[in-house]
Amino acid sequence: MSVEVVVIGGGYAGLGAIGSLQEVPDVHITLVEPGSGHQLIPELPEALAQHGLVSNHLVPYDQLLADTGISHICSRASSIDWDSRTVSTDSGQQLSYDWLVLASGSDPSMPPIPGLRQYGRPLRDAADAGRIKDALRYQKDQRIVIVGGGLTGVEVAGMLGIDHEVVLIEAAPRLLPALGKGLADYAFRRLQRLGVILVLGQKVQSIEPHLVTLERDHYGYDILIWAGGITVPTWIHQLGLPLDSRGYPKADPYGMVIDHVFVAGDLWHVVVDGQEIAATAQVAALAGAYVGEIIGHRIQGVGNESSFAPRLRGMLISLDPGQGVGWVLHGGIPVRGMSARTLKALSFHQYRLKLARRFAKAWPMAGSE
Template structure:
């Protein structure tokens, strides 16, 4: 008798989980996603600028044995193991992978919901592109000093648009000072005006008010951060304060061992990982492994994710890669300029290629562990002692 696994969400985590699960002949997999194609979310700034389409057919990234339902979950009935869809139908499940992802948040700033343009979803990025096409000379004010805001500002500036970036704090807060200076130099060369300290207090139809009294004219693009769906909370599942599904270290819901979480919308032991495909892809794979352990009656392994750094695109010709320790702490190593751009593009392509490879050969993705990361770090340290290279690698734009 087959086990039916329902995967909610067709982003990086959901697709990886569905592909990995599809390798078992005794497991049937259904993926529910509101869009008819896979969205390459890390390219949405390019979608907004018109430099990339951002879409892939499901056949490119999803295994043949995965059934796709184009709809959106509105309620999870854990008592009866059914999910209600927006279209009015119910889907039963034996096990559920909760990978609904995240979306933009306006942080409650007055006027942001009504007047700001976002870039966090394919639909919002497409709307931004259409608005830019109809206002070719309008300046743009991007709110948000993290990767999304920086990448959007740089991409638009490279097309010749006048851009101001309002950070509301430190530019690129994750990266080390040396990498931050490289980011700032590249933005300056693109003509982006960077305002670090002022915060947005109100968005109007064609202007943005700052807390230092200034008013910036132009289209406002909101890129300040992400929020998660309240589906878990509405369904009576335990969540953290932001609405992320609370799980144990195996990604199993603290309420129901038939529900396993993955990606941005999950908080293992109450501690979410950084919202990124770098976390989502391995979390999706580990969620699938946990489900299969439950199906087999085995004890699931705890999450053991490692991080490698953060890539920030700075237009098509430059990027900055900030390296990190396995625990996601930035270190004194970054690559910027053209070398960074090649690294960023290579990593971005490898993400989709990795999903496609898992679709063809479920279970083939090898997940790095903290133990392997420590071994690499020790080897690197030994090499450092022998070769004594400079403490920081840089290729500036």
């Protein structure tokens, strides 16, 4: 009889885990995922640009998983019984597992700012991108306020700054805390040159229809995009797993939370040598592949496992369709301008190619431009 592995979430981490588990003999994999396509989330800011299309950034699961033997349950996992090792879904299925990977990603963090939930539009997935896209007019008299000067906020400001009036608000005194100051200053200058109004060092106090109030200023807006970080989804909190001080499932250095249950991706708050590893698609894909391998080792009874310590190949941020900033080669080399943008585009292509290879699919797949 085959070993049953259930993977919850078909994002970067879930597909990374499946990629590794496919190598393990006598394993049957079930993916529980409500969406019809794998969302290439880091590409979504591009979908917001005038000629972008959200559908170009989705790879259909029926195509990806065809002829792989992997079952796709197109539903949302809603609860898990740890004693009987059963996952229940929104559509009423009960799925037994021997091993489980929780890779359902994160939710936008929405602090209790008056008006935020009513008027702020998060950008966390393809559905959010579709809703924002529907509201965009691509005219300079439409003002977009973006709150959050991290990776997402900066990329969206760059993509929308060409065709709209954009105001980017960040509570910290500088943009892009994940990058060194020199690179963050470059991003600042680049966005300024594009005409983006940059407001640093002020927190949002309240949001009303068409007016956002900060500590000292206020700005009118037509669309307010909230890019204020991520948090653990509520349904994960309700599972009764041990949680760390930030509310993430408390995992050991191998990603295991309780016996036979692992986390990966945004849900795994990874700390290596006392240093927090930022939640990115790159880390999610590596964590998923790693957790899949660990499960494979344990199924086959082979040992010699080393704990998860991702080696990052770089961090690249688009500043507009032609410019970018970041670093490559394990933190060694800063890159700016067209070369950074080209490397970022190349990394998107590499990921798609890797997917095609991992699932033995012809290139280009649907969803590939």
